[in-house]
Amino acid sequence: MSVVTDPVRPVEAPARSTPPRRKGSFGFNSISPRERVARYVLLVFVLLITIGPFLWQLSTSLKGSGEDIYTRIPRLLPAQPTFDHYKAVTETIPVWDYARNSLVVAVLVVGGNVIGASLAGFAISRLQFRGRKLVLGLFLATLVLPGEVTIISQYVTVREFGLANTLFGVALPGMIGALNVLLMYNAFRSLPVEVDQAAVVDGANAWQRFLYIGLPSVRGTISVIAIFAFIGAWDDFLWPLIVLTDPDKYTLTVGLQYLSGTFSNNPRLIAAGTMIAFIPIVIVFATLQRFFFKGVEEGAVKG
């Protein structure tokens, strides 16, 4: 664990003449009550800025049709709360199909990245072979290139595979990301070499070392990759917008854009649509945030 997250331990006193101090009250780490209050005030202020807009949208989506949503005195709590707009949205456009399409794409992308990136990351960091440096260099080189630069010729490639306007075509290019390979490379590299050597002495081959030694110790990084891959695929807009032409193959983001064009005069419906796209991702993130923040710290300590 990093030095910083541990509370500063009192130095062991040579003689036990002074009573032991309470934990947390020692020196630098202590917070005065005034500072504590100031910190919470600031935290709540930032909280309002960051999640306020989402709450406002949620509120709009629940406000009854008779309610004036354009009032000059904004009301956060709906006077006549209703789920009608959610029903209306799902009845007029196939939101559930869009959600399913997004899910299919996200699952393919997560699976591809977790498997592909850990295999390659393990080989480049733990196995020796001719051309290893070159392979590593190739992965590093692609990071310089913003994805949008190659998006048109990626589309041409996908079209030539006959996958334009398919969900598989949406998922395919993102199924193994160069950055994820490098993250896995970094994670595997920080394991001590001695463990590998011991395993080799015991007769373990490369696959066994990958499965039983490598993988279990990089779970933090794998979860970060999985979470990011899921969020990235679920949220992506430009690429599915280019690949998909058929409205019934739309992913949620593309479908929402379509929704906003159709119902630009009814903010309640658009609000309901955005909440349908937003709530699942928040649930996914809130459930997994423990692993996410742990993985981030793990990376920080090692990097």
Added chain:
Amino acid sequence: MRHQRWFTPWVLVIPALTWLLVFNLWPSINTVILSFTNAKPLGGGTFVGLKNFETLLHDEQLRWALLNSVIYMVVCLPFLTVLPLLLAVLVEKKLPGITFFRTAFYTPVVASAVVVALIWQWILDDRGLVNGLAEKLGVISGPLPFLSDQWLLLLSAISLTIWKGLGYYMIIYLAALGNVGRELHQAAAVDGAGPLRRFVHVTIPGVRGTMILISILISVSALRVFSELFILSGGKGGPGGRDNSVVMLIQQYSQGFEGNLGYASALSIVLFFVTVVPMLILARLNRRGAEA
């Protein structure tokens, strides 16, 4: 140490390598090739020489897009290098409930840019929250056209990008703060430095490298902006298409019978050079700083 058959590493590497070659390296080369053609979204196209590049020179929309990109970058850079660092310092200290705040501050990052832009569209609408409140308070007499005026629309999109980016860079800084020596802070505190002086003389130098990395990330992503401008402008790029970004132009040329993938590829090459320049400048700054 070679305790495996010679092909084992290759078996592990080949899937990722294939993806790299097929979806990164080949498309980079193919972008250059395509830029000399008039390829269509539905297939076909022939060699047209330098015609696309000649058109680029006279493309008024591209000029606006490049200007917008520069403004985007110049405005985003100071806000997104400084504010997330302050946030990171705020959430660094372990207080009861801090995990909740960290997660909540990260929410805008997790949400899709489309969702976020649709929410802000509603807030910035002529009859939306901001105009409603401002009118109520008597600050303005009529609604401000956040979504229809060329410059206000650009400004709105920039604010949205900053708002959405705060949590993302906060986390990167948070990881970096973990590496700033606690001992240094304590030493400075013992020497009588207050929180502000410690921030300026200990924290900032400690995260300097991260700051430069973040500046690079901000510049590149400001130049690549798409969803915010696309949604806020209803896909139209603002009045007279003056609020397009380079990526929006690329997307426009990728569609339909009128589309021209050759021209979109030429625009992609412009995008490449535009993003590489700030990256090189900042990387050089970093090197010089490290030597000093």
